[in-house]
Amino acid sequence: LLDHLHTDRRSPVVVENPTYPGALAVLRARRARLLAVPVTAPGGWDIARLTDAVRRHGPRLAYLMPDFHNPTGAHMDAATRRTTAALADRYGMTVLADETMRDLDLRTPPGTEPHLAGARVIQIGSASKTLWSGLRIGWIRAGAELVRQLRLNPLQAQLSPPPLEQLIAAELLGVPLPDLLADRRDRLRAQRDHLAGLLTATGWTYTVPDGGLTLWVRLGAGTSATELAARAAARGLAVTPGPHFAADRTTLTRHLRLPFTATKETLTRAVGLLRACSGSPETA
Numbered sequence: 001l002l003d004h005l006h007t008d009r010r011s012p013v014v015v016e017n018p019t020y021p022g023a024l025a026v027l028r029a030r031r032a033r034l035l036a037v038p039v040t041a042p043g044g045w046d047i048a049r050l051t052d053a054v055r056r057h058g059p060r061l062a063y064l065m066p067d068f069h070n071p072t073g074a075h076m077d078a079a080t081r082r083t084t085a086a087l088a089d090r091y092g093m094t095v096l097a098d099e100t101m102r103d104l105d106l107r108t109p110p111g112t113e114p115h116l117a118g119a120r121v122i123q124i125g126s127a128s129k130t131l132w133s134g135l136r137i138g139w140i141r142a143g144a145e146l147v148r149q150l151r152l153n154p155l156q157a158q159l160s161p162p163p164l165e166q167l168i169a170a171e172l173l174g175v176p177l178p179d180l181l182a183d184r185r186d187r188l189r190a191q192r193d194h195l196a197g198l199l200t201a202t203g204w205t206y207t208v209p210d211g212g213l214t215l216w217v218r219l220g221a222g223t224s225a226t227e228l229a230a231r232a233a234a235r236g237l238a239v240t241p242g243p244h245f246a247a248d249r250t251t252l253t254r255h256l257r258l259p260f261t262a263t264k265e266t267l268t269r270a271v272g273l274l275r276a277c278s279g280s281p282e283t284a
């Protein structure tokens with residue numbers, strides 16, 4: 001729906017590397033030229049690289065996930081948010097801040113980072129990660145003029161989910177979020193720690209994220225994430241290898257995204273299977 005923001009096809013679109021494959025798919029379908037800036041865990045965003053890329057290439061649009069970035073789980077500190085918003089103002093770049101994971105803060109107590117906000121920042125979110133993955137209701141928080149334009153866009157009706165689902169989401173959004181999420185956060189925290197514990201014996205490296213739904217794992221030297229994911233898929237386990245998250249599709253070959261959305265029992269089975277597929281000597 002927001003694609004018309006990217007009208008000047010000569011200017012590139014900034015994406016993080018790695019980034020959410022769904023966003024890559026949309027941008028690729030629109031033949032956008034991608035300008036990738038790295039995000040690492042725990043390092044996060046390299047603001048000097050981002051500034052340099054914006055200055056040199058003049059992108060009009062940037063798609064960023066400042067809150068528990070998918071897949072690394074990194075989150076932007078307040079100063080980097082301010083600098084990013086200022087950069088957008090200065091260079092006339094619209095920032096699409098995807099806040100889909102923002103409420104899945106697993107810190108106790110949750111953090112207090114401000115939203116990535118500013119005159120050129122549009123925030124987008126979804127109920128599907130916080131409330132229920134079957135409830136695919138998204139939203140756009142933007143200035144009144146843009147919202148008015150979007151409501152006039154005929155695609156808006158086609159892209160909107162069914163009214164019943166919208167009503168369910170509207171009802172749920174009236175319930176205080178902390179009440180709604182307390183349980184889910186507790187469960188995710190326990191599952192995240194369980195998964196991290198299972199991985200200690202593998203020799204693979206990762207940073208335990210402060211929020212979100214996934215662990216971003218770096219495999220041992222010489223292990224191809226794509227091959228490992230294919231072997232796991234043949235045995236019934238679906239995991240997504242690093243190149244799916246890479247703007248150029250070819251890098252991040254040693255990375256694997258492991259969700260901790262499953263129960264502890266399932267996670268235990270999944271890691272056992274991954275280790276069996278990777279030829280880890282201590283395999284059960």
Ligand SMILES: Cc1ncc(COP(=O)(O)O)c(C=O)c1O
Nearest residue numbers: 020070098100126128136137138
């Ligand atoms: C960062 C991010 N943004 C957006 C989405 C899409 O959300 P929805 O399920 O509402 O389509 C996802 C889903 O995986 C996501 O991880």
